[in-house]
Amino acid sequence: MPGIVIVGAQWGDEGKGKATDLLGERTEWVVKFNGGNNAGHTVVIGDEKYALHLLPSGILSPGVTPVIGNGVVVDLAVLFEELEALEARGVDTSRLKISSSAHVITQAHRTLDKVQERFLGKRQIGTTGRGIGPTYADKISRVGIRIQDLFDESILRQKVEGALDQKNHLLVKVFNRRAITADEIVDDLLSYVERVRPMVCDSGLLLNQALDRGEVVVFEGGQATMLDIDHGTYPFVTSSSATSGGAATGSGVGPNRLDRIVGIVKAYTTRVGAGPFPTELFDEQGDWLRQAGFEFGTTTGRPRRVGWYDAPITRYATRINGITDLVLTKLDTLTGLERIPVCVAYDVNGERVEEVPVNQTDFHHAKPILEEFPGWSEDISGCRRFEDLPQTAQDYVLTLERMSGTRISVIGVGPGRDQVIVRHDLID
Numbered sequence: 001m002p003g004i005v006i007v008g009a010q011w012g013d014e015g016k017g018k019a020t021d022l023l024g025e026r027t028e029w030v031v032k033f034n035g036g037n038n039a040g041h042t043v044v045i046g047d048e049k050y051a052l053h054l055l056p057s058g059i060l061s062p063g064v065t066p067v068i069g070n071g072v073v074v075d076l077a078v079l080f081e082e083l084e085a086l087e088a089r090g091v092d093t094s095r096l097k098i099s100s101s102a103h104v105i106t107q108a109h110r111t112l113d114k115v116q117e118r119f120l121g122k123r124q125i126g127t128t129g130r131g132i133g134p135t136y137a138d139k140i141s142r143v144g145i146r147i148q149d150l151f152d153e154s155i156l157r158q159k160v161e162g163a164l165d166q167k168n169h170l171l172v173k174v175f176n177r178r179a180i181t182a183d184e185i186v187d188d189l190l191s192y193v194e195r196v197r198p199m200v201c202d203s204g205l206l207l208n209q210a211l212d213r214g215e216v217v218v219f220e221g222g223q224a225t226m227l228d229i230d231h232g233t234y235p236f237v238t239s240s241s242a243t244s245g246g247a248a249t250g251s252g253v254g255p256n257r258l259d260r261i262v263g264i265v266k267a268y269t270t271r272v273g274a275g276p277f278p279t280e281l282f283d284e285q286g287d288w289l290r291q292a293g294f295e296f297g298t299t300t301g302r303p304r305r306v307g308w309y310d311a312p313i314t315r316y317a318t319r320i321n322g323i324t325d326l327v328l329t330k331l332d333t334l335t336g337l338e339r340i341p342v343c344v345a346y347d348v349n350g351e352r353v354e355e356v357p358v359n360q361t362d363f364h365h366a367k368p369i370l371e372e373f374p375g376w377s378e379d380i381s382g383c384r385r386f387e388d389l390p391q392t393a394q395d396y397v398l399t400l401e402r403m404s405g406t407r408i409s410v411i412g413v414g415p416g417r418d419q420v421i422v423r424h425d426l427i428d
Helices: 016-026 076-088 107-123 132-142 146-152 153-174 182-190 193-199 205-213 245-250 286-290 311-319 360-365 391-404
Strands: 003-008 029-032 043-044 046-052 067-068 097-099 219-221 260-266 270-272 306-307 325-329 338-349 351-353 369-372 407-412 418-421
Touching: 003 016, 003 245, 003 311, 016 260, 016 325, 016 407, 016 418, 029 205, 067 205, 076 418, 097 193, 107 132, 107 182, 107 418, 146 153, 146 193, 153 182, 205 219, 260 311, 270 407, 286 306, 306 351, 311 338, 311 360, 311 391, 325 391, 338 360, 338 391, 369 391, 391 407
Parallel strands: 003 219, 003 260, 029 067, 029 219, 067 097, 260 325, 325 407
Antiparallel strands: 043 046, 270 306, 338 351, 338 369, 407 418
């Protein structure tokens, strides 16, 4: 099973870095195939805690070649800040590879992202303001700047001038901001050329050759299914393909090279930014769950919206991605609850709906139909076998498995890299 895709099965922040890290020593390649520095992975190794934003989490595993694929948008300043921070802590970053076709985030993209979001007022999407959306917009409009453009100053300048023409009209005439000069952007991008040059490659070729040799390649998705540009809660989504299909288009390998699709879900649900969230809690129980799970954004520090586990969403993610295995994280966060509610269906205008409504308006007004299950009070952070869990915790996991449409193969019982229960090997 050399090609393994890891995707979020909710609204992100499910703990994908932990799953990638779990495969660790048996993985030769880890590929980030979508998004940019608008999301983060937190990986705990021993007493060390690492917050990654743009880099694949595989960069922390010795012997692994981390790859930033063509589907990613790259802020070069952030890239080198992260690399320098890791190197200062003794992490070897020399293996990093970057697709020559990955698009570059510029100052203009960051500025537009912030002013456009403010301009939306009450209709704000909840972006991070890091220029991700405008960069993808330029990509689709065919006026984007790619990594490979940095190595031809003449081409780079032509592309920057063309891309700035319309943007400056917007900035000056609509948003009352100053124009951005081509020199500002070109000079900034050229300052990174020699540092980035050794990393740039035909990543699709390298990955296909690795798969041909039978090496294990992990494709690590940013954000999650419900934030996917096509299949998420549009327009409150990210600007890239965060589902398993994006692993092929965002890395340059064919879909028939993807052997296993691993979906990551929390034992409850969170999301960041605006948009529908049927199980969201606004009371003291929500505050408790947020604090117990330390639900604050890795990248932004923003408090996450929290709610109970939503089984229809997981079934939806299983269908959309073709999920073969689920990794259930943060089961330990629920310790101490006498009863644990789970959303099993929705009430939409008085009608029981078993699956995620196809209509955005219906989903926005959907009310969760909850069933409660017995909780547990025992500390489960030391459990390493499924049988070690309290019976009610085992029952909770098996209940979620029945509702979710695929098997739960791994259970997270704490933040540490070794705090997992493996029911089924993700590589067999």
